[in-house]
Amino acid sequence: AQSVSQHNHHVILSEAASLELGCNYSYGGTVNLFWYVQYPGQHLQLLLKYFSGDPLVKGIKGFEAEFIKSKFSFNLRKPSVQWSDTAEYFCACYNQGGKLIFGQGTELSVKP
Amino acid sequence: SAVISQKPSRDICQRGTSLTIQCQVDSQVTMMFWYRQQPGQSLTLIATANQGSEATYESGFVIDKFPISRPNLTFSTLTVSNMSPEDSSIYLCSGGRANTEAFFGQGTRLTVV
Numbered sequence: 001a002q003s004v005s006q007h008n009h010h011v012i013l014s015e016a017a018s019l020e021l022g023c024n025y026s027y028g029g030t031v032n033l034f035w036y037v038q039y040p041g042q043h044l045q046l047l048l049k050y051f052s053g054d055p056l057v058k059g060i061k062g063f064e065a066e067f068i069k070s071k072f073s074f075n076l077r078k079p080s081v082q083w084s085d086t087a088e089y090f091c092a093c094y095n096q097g098g099k100l101i102f103g104q105g106t107e108l109s110v111k112p
Numbered sequence: 113s114a115v116i117s118q119k120p121s122r123d124i125c126q127r128g129t130s131l132t133i134q135c136q137v138d139s140q141v142t143m144m145f146w147y148r149q150q151p152g153q154s155l156t157l158i159a160t161a162n163q164g165s166e167a168t169y170e171s172g173f174v175i176d177k178f179p180i181s182r183p184n185l186t187f188s189t190l191t192v193s194n195m196s197p198e199d200s201s202i203y204l205c206s207g208g209r210a211n212t213e214a215f216f217g218q219g220t221r222l223t224v225v
């Protein structure tokens with residue numbers, strides 16, 4: 001069955017540190033990939049998405065992600081995190097059946 | 113983009129009772145889904161809500177426990193039946209079109225006592 005794996009369950013960083021959150025998917029066909037963010041007490045919001053084209057995708061708030069097909073990966077990056085980036089981050093993938101499958105989530109805590 | 117409205121936003125229910133959650137989207141979406149997010153965990157897909165026909169359930173979820181309706185493109189309901197404390201969770205409605213981003217409601221926080 002298709003799955004999405006996030007390697008880091010909880011990441012703690014100081015402000016201005018660089019961030020990279022890992023995401024791997026198992027589906028071998030054409031995939032649409034997403035990163036969502038859930039700030040404390042708020043609903044899920046889309047950070048960025050990849051459908052096709054340039055594998056380096058830029059999203060909101062300075063986030064970017066790189067699709068590497070050979071590694072089945074879609075890692076999220078930010079060069080310098082802020083305290084306001086403290087949130088839960090979810091990687092997700094659509095398959096051809098149109099189901100959006102989520103990874104386990106990564107809790108990011110940024111220390112001021 | 114689509115705005116997804118869910119109600120109620122939260123409820124506390126007695127075990128053995130049922131709760132129906134409503135989801136309304138503000139534009140026509142082709143796909144609607146229901147998810148559960150248990151405390152500290154990721155989103156688990158419960159089912160795909162199909163317009164005018166029975167929902168498609170994921171493994172571990174059954175229609176008797178989670179009946180779903182979708183009478184038109186922009187409205188769906190999820191009922192959590194015969195609730196137990198293990199059903200305490202956040203239930204999320206999601207809508208979107210094929211090969212586009214999915215939009216999420218703010219969720220319904222359910223506590224079963």
